[in-house]
Amino acid sequence: MRIGTTCVQGGYTPGNGEPRQIPIVQSTTFKYATGAEMGKLFDLEASGYFYTRLQNPTNDTVAAKIAALEGGTAGMLTSSGQAANFYAVFNIASCGDHVVSSSSIYGGTYNLFAVTMKRMGIDFTFVSPDCTEAELEAAFRPNTKAVFGETIANPALTVLDIEKFSKAAHAHGVPLIVDNTFATPVNCRPFAWGADIVTHSTTKYMDGHGVGVGGAIVDSGNFDWTKYPERFAGLCTPDESYHGVTYTERFGLAGAFITKATAQLMRDFGSIQSPQNAFYLNLGLESLHVRMARHCENGLSVAQFLKNDARVAWVTYPGLEGDRYYELARKYMPNGTCGVVSFGVKGGRAAAERFMGRLRIAAIETHVADARTCTLHPASTTHRQMSDEELAAAGVSPDLIRYSCGLEDAADLIADIDQALS
Ligand SMILES: *Cc1c(COP(=O)(O)O)cnc(C)c1O
Numbered sequence: 001m002r003i004g005t006t007c008v009q010g011g012y013t014p015g016n017g018e019p020r021q022i023p024i025v026q027s028t029t030f031k032y033a034t035g036a037e038m039g040k041l042f043d044l045e046a047s048g049y050f051y052t053r054l055q056n057p058t059n060d061t062v063a064a065k066i067a068a069l070e071g072g073t074a075g076m077l078t079s080s081g082q083a084a085n086f087y088a089v090f091n092i093a094s095c096g097d098h099v100v101s102s103s104s105i106y107g108g109t110y111n112l113f114a115v116t117m118k119r120m121g122i123d124f125t126f127v128s129p130d131c132t133e134a135e136l137e138a139a140f141r142p143n144t145k146a147v148f149g150e151t152i153a154n155p156a157l158t159v160l161d162i163e164k165f166s167k168a169a170h171a172h173g174v175p176l177i178v179d180n181t182f183a184t185p186v187n188c189r190p191f192a193w194g195a196d197i198v199t200h201s202t203t204k205y206m207d208g209h210g211v212g213v214g215g216a217i218v219d220s221g222n223f224d225w226t227k228y229p230e231r232f233a234g235l236c237t238p239d240e241s242y243h244g245v246t247y248t249e250r251f252g253l254a255g256a257f258i259t260k261a262t263a264q265l266m267r268d269f270g271s272i273q274s275p276q277n278a279f280y281l282n283l284g285l286e287s288l289h290v291r292m293a294r295h296c297e298n299g300l301s302v303a304q305f306l307k308n309d310a311r312v313a314w315v316t317y318p319g320l321e322g323d324r325y326y327e328l329a330r331k332y333m334p335n336g337t338c339g340v341v342s343f344g345v346k347g348g349r350a351a352a353e354r355f356m357g358r359l360r361i362a363a364i365e366t367h368v369a370d371a372r373t374c375t376l377h378p379a380s381t382t383h384r385q386m387s388d389e390e391l392a393a394a395g396v397s398p399d400l401i402r403y404s405c406g407l408e409d410a411a412d413l414i415a416d417i418d419q420a421l422s
Contacts, residue, residue, distance in 0.1 A: 007289045011064035022061050022282055025057045028052045030048070030049040044250065056272070062282045065282065065285055074218070076258050076266075079274075080215050082108055084200060086117070086271075089177065093146060096122075097122050097144075101148040107382065125141075129149060145232075149176070151179070151180045151182065152318060153182075159333075166194025173227065179198075184206065184292055187336050195220070196222055205338070207281050208371055209371050214278070217258065217261065219257040235256050291371070299319060299336075300317070302410065303315055306343050311345060315341065340369065341405065344399035345399060352377050352398070352399045355420050362375040367404070378396045379396065
């Protein structure tokens with residue numbers, strides 16, 4: 001099946017007389033005839049549902065669709081994108097370990113890595129996504145367990161050179177984990193370029209309507225953990241909390257990573273997505289391929305307008321010819337990038353605030369990748385405690401406006417921007 005067909009029909013094939021739309025299994029628990037049968041589930045000897053903190057059939061149906069969209073072997077939903085990135089890394093890195101990450105990542109992920117996971121004893125080295133191979137090489141340590149990046153970074157809109165990062169990761173015997181939230185599998189297939197694990201904040205384009213916070217993790221099944229049994233002991237040696245199951249032996253390379261993340265991390269942290277939200281997410285996925293094309297079309301139109309307007313200081317949009325990341329975007333996402341455009345208006349921070357206050361269609365929101373156009377001025381909102389110097393160090397210029405093109409008519413968005421600029 002091609003990607004559009006998978007968006008609409010992937011993950012669920014009803015049998016005779018069964019519901020055409022995926023059922024919402026609104027139940028915390030599942031009934032069994034004997035304790036022995038349930039005991040087998042607890043030991044992972046049989047597969048089945050027993051408690052929705054770990055797994056739920058609605059979630060699994062939607063996770064299977066996302067796994068199919070990415071071309072992976074297994075997937076799981078989480079309660080948020082934050083939970084997805086935490087689980088993806090924590091599933092293979094623990095106290096005393098080290099991870100190499102692109103520095104151009106979502107601010108929430110940066111905090112998770114540099115502050116909270118650091119408190120758990122995991123060290124991160126941040127490298128520029130534009131680093132040379134030698135600079136990337138120098139970031140690795142003997143205890144490095146993974147490499148992390150974002151296919152299109154939020155909000156910097158840098159495009160990750162996935163091949164460069166996967167080559168370095170594999171040369172050091174560790175997987176490349178990429179957050180594919182902004183590009184979505186409709187526009188970028190990271191596994192085809194050597195990434196091993198993909199994560200998503202499904203809150204963004206996948207949901208697409210600002211309805212539910214959620215996340216997803218997909219495993220390609222390509223990374224051979226068993227080549228490095230000591231480095232990935234959690235996957236390759238018996239788990240005493242499951243009567244000695246060894247994930248790679250019992251579930252193979254196709255299932256080991258996701259099974260471990262479900263059996264251990266969901267069991268212990270419980271960041272499960274509600275089945276109701278999984279249902280809403282699936283509604284979003286059914287039109288993802290149709291919506292992404294329109295988001296990109298609007299993104300390009302707005303970026304072209306801004307580029308040619310004398311009142312605008314600068315524009316960043318990886319789909320725009322001449323953009324710093326245009327060539328990488330053409331290679332990794334030839335059908336389009338995303339609907340998010342960053343730009344600055346002449347007059348700096350004060351002009352940016354005035355401009356945004358005059359917009360009529362685009363709403364000021366802490367959100368992106370929605371059907372309704374939304375915009376954010378980091379310097380006066382999410383980053384307002386920072387001085388101009390601190391903002392520069394964080395890669396956010398005082399005049400930066402993040403503008404997320406929705407599904408409206410581009411001509412109306414442009415007219416709105418034009419009147420606000422005036
Ligand atoms: C929003 C976002 C996240 C965090 O996702 P939540 O669903 O808000 O927890 C992670 N990565 C990227 C690229 C994002 O845009």
